[in-house]
Amino acid sequence: xxxxxxxxxxxxxxxxxxxxxxxxxxxxxLKGDVDAVRRDSEEAGSDHPRERWQRALYxxxxxxxxxxxxxxxxxRDGPLPTAAAPEAPSPAQGSLLSRxxxxxxxxxxxxxxxxxxxxxxxGRDPAAPPLTLDELPSLVVDEDxxxxxxxxxxxxxxxxxxxxxxxxxxxxxxxxxxxxxxxxVLDGDGSTASMWAVLRDVSELxxxxxxxxxxxxxxxxxxxxxxxxxRIAAELQEAxxxxxxxxxxxxxxxxxxxxxxxxxxxxSTRTLIGGDWYDALxxxxxxTLLSVGDLTGEGVGVxxxxxxxxxxxxGMAMAGATPGQVMAWLNQLLDATVQPALGSAVCCxxxxxxxxxVWAQAGHPAPLLFRDGTGHVLEAPDGVLLGATSGAVYxxxxxxxxxxxxxxxxxxxxVPGHTGAAAANLLLGLAxxxxxxRTAEDCVRTVVQxxxxxxxxxxxxLLVAKVVS
Numbered sequence: 001x002x003x004x005x006x007x008x009x010x011x012x013x014x015x016x017x018x019x020x021x022x023x024x025x026x027x028x029x030l031k032g033d034v035d036a037v038r039r040d041s042e043e044a045g046s047d048h049p050r051e052r053w054q055r056a057l058y059x060x061x062x063x064x065x066x067x068x069x070x071x072x073x074x075x076r077d078g079p080l081p082t083a084a085a086p087e088a089p090s091p092a093q094g095s096l097l098s099r100x101x102x103x104x105x106x107x108x109x110x111x112x113x114x115x116x117x118x119x120x121x122x123g124r125d126p127a128a129p130p131l132t133l134d135e136l137p138s139l140v141v142d143e144d145x146x147x148x149x150x151x152x153x154x155x156x157x158x159x160x161x162x163x164x165x166x167x168x169x170x171x172x173x174x175x176x177x178x179x180x181x182x183x184x185v186l187d188g189d190g191s192t193a194s195m196w197a198v199l200r201d202v203s204e205l206x207x208x209x210x211x212x213x214x215x216x217x218x219x220x221x222x223x224x225x226x227x228x229x230x231r232i233a234a235e236l237q238e239a240x241x242x243x244x245x246x247x248x249x250x251x252x253x254x255x256x257x258x259x260x261x262x263x264x265x266x267x268s269t270r271t272l273i274g275g276d277w278y279d280a281l282x283x284x285x286x287x288t289l290l291s292v293g294d295l296t297g298e299g300v301g302v303x304x305x306x307x308x309x310x311x312x313x314x315g316m317a318m319a320g321a322t323p324g325q326v327m328a329w330l331n332q333l334l335d336a337t338v339q340p341a342l343g344s345a346v347c348c349x350x351x352x353x354x355x356x357x358v359w360a361q362a363g364h365p366a367p368l369l370f371r372d373g374t375g376h377v378l379e380a381p382d383g384v385l386l387g388a389t390s391g392a393v394y395x396x397x398x399x400x401x402x403x404x405x406x407x408x409x410x411x412x413x414x415v416p417g418h419t420g421a422a423a424a425n426l427l428l429g430l431a432x433x434x435x436x437x438r439t440a441e442d443c444v445r446t447v448v449q450x451x452x453x454x455x456x457x458x459x460x461x462l463l464v465a466k467v468v469s
Contacts, residue, residue, distance in 0.1 A: 020076040024069060031065045038062065064205070104185075104196040105133045107156070121178065121201045123170030133195070139168045141175060151180070156192050159184045165202065177203045257352035258288055259466040261440035263448055265414070268455035276411045278463040281314050286352060289317040292409045292463050293345030293364060309333075313347065323347040323360035324381070324396035331362065331394075346409060350401075355467060357407065360396040365420070368427055369399065370406040375431040377424050406434055406443060407465040413458030415451050426451075440466040 101118025105111075114130040122139055124131075131138070133152060137145045144166035154160040162182035167175050182197030262278050281289040291313055312333055316326045326347050344364035350357050359367060360381055367378045381395035401407070408427065415423040430446060437443045443464045452460075 020072055024072045024076070027065060027069050027072060031062065031069065034061055034065065067205075100198050100200045102196070102198045103130065104194055106194045108193055118199060121176075121199055122168060123172055123174075123176075139170075141167045141169055143167075148180075152195070155182060155184050155195055159186070159192065162195075162197060176201050177206050255352075255469055257467065257469050258350060259440040259468050261444040261464045263444050263452070263462045265448070265452045265456060265460045265462070267413075267457060267459050276413075276459040276461045277310065278409070278411075278461040279310055279313070280463065280465075281317065283318060283349075285320075288350045288352070288465075289314065290348040290350065290407075290409060290463060290465060291345065292411055292461050293362075294411050294459075294461075317347075317349065322396060323349050323358055324394045327360045327362050327394035344412070348407075348409070350465070352469075355401045355403075357399045357401055358396055359399070360394045362394060365410060365412060365424065368408040368410075368424065369401075370408065370428075370431050370434050371402065371404070373432050373435040375428040375434075377428070401467050403467050403469060405467045406440075407467075408443075408447075409463040409465075411459070411461045413456060413460040414447075414462060416454060416456045440464040 101121045102115045103118055104113045106113075110132060112130040112132050116126060118124075118130075119126040136152075137148055140148050147164060148166050151162045151164050155162050162180055165177055165179045167177050169175050178199050179202045180197055180199045182195055184192045185194045185196060187193040260280050262280075264276070264278075276292075276294040278292045279289070280291075283289055295309065309330065312330060313326055316329055321329065327345065330345070344362055346359060346361040346364040346367065348357055348359040348367065357367075359378070366380055368375055369378055378399055379397060381397035410427070412419055412423075415426050418426060427447070430450060433446050434443050437446055443466065444462060447462060447464075
């Protein structure tokens with residue numbers, strides 16, 4: 001079969017056997033290296049979309065290397081004659097590409113010549129005569145026949161090379177995808193005398209490529225979903241929760257009694273917003289509600305629960321509930337809902353008439369009180385939790401404040417690497433510096449400069465209240 005564009009161009013000489021053997025050896029070494037990397041990835045693999053996508057790519061690469069090995073061997077051994085088709089070796093199990101089949105159609109004599117492998121690819125009886133160009137479309141599925149006709153016409157009329165794919169329906173009932181490459185063979189007058197082509201079955205190759213594409217798309221959709229969840233959570237918190245920056249501005253129906261400031265410090269290693277909060281609300285009787293806490297979990301679920309929680313806390317406080325009652329009822333409310341659950345909280349009610357702070361806690365760091373350049377942790381209420389059931393009763397404590405006193409409420413994680421008494425002692429060590437700060441915002445800035453500059457594993461919230469009258 002000619003393998004040239006025109007009759008006066010000499011046929012290319014096949015490569016030497018030794019050079020092809022060298023290529024085969026290189027291919028097999030590469031196959032071993034890729035297979036070793038694939039096995040390592042499978043041992044540490046998971047069902048995450050990224051791992052599935054990587055495994056699909058490894059499989060595709062190995063399949064293609066196997067087929068390259070087979071094709072190089074075919075190049076070394078030469079094409080199989082038609083008569084050898086019945087005894088020709090079948091492609092390896094799972095091979096992406098069958099051996100390449102070849103054909104030539106002589107336009108002057110209307111004769112066709114097929115290699116034995118082409119019979120196998122097209123599912124034809126090797127004893128039957130090869131199909132002419134006019135008969136070839138009978139094998140092609142209806143939707144792809146115009147594509148084949150256009151390719152052949154372009155080759156015969158305009159001398160354009162053929163390079164395209166179409167699907168064939170074989171006698172066994174299966175449909176295969178075939179890749180065809182061909183060129184016209186011109187006579188001395190420049191007219192098309194014949195057309196030659198090579199064909200290969202690329203059905204498994206396309207299937208493996210679809211697996212790679214689908215796993216990649218699955219990974220992409222999962223990443224988009226995570227980004228969407230993050231964006232929705234951020235928008236929900238922006239819309240319904242207190243701002244994570246700047247001062248908390250109260251309406252002040254009467255004389256201003258507290259100067260408030262707050263700050264949220266996000267975790268360095270998390271992409272979804274967590275469940276920490278702070279809140280301040282001026283109540284109808286002139287008192288002020290202060291609270292900080294956290295819910296377990298993160299993302300949209302915890303955001304919606306936090307919205308419910310803050311609404312519940314505010315509603316109970318507006319109805320006159322004391323901090324101890326708020327903690328008990330909140331515990332019952334969250335016990336009746338799905339996860340996430342309350343991690344910890346502290347609730348305070350400030351009465352400006354006598355500068356009294358009434359507060360209760362649920363597994364949360366107690367407020368810190370700074371006065372005259374020193375500081376201490378407020379003594380925990382008696383009977384912080386008198387039961388482990390939804391009917392638990394929370395104790396509450398009272399503290400009389402003075403003008404100039406500074407109250408600091410915070411969630412766990414404010415001091416990176418420290419919790420409990422260790423974190424409290426580090427915060428109390430800021431007392432001399434906080435004494436020189438005029439406003440609550442200045443105090444927040446001091447704390448953030450000391451503990452908020454580096455990376456942190458957890459979110460943290462800080463609320464500062466300074467008694468001004």
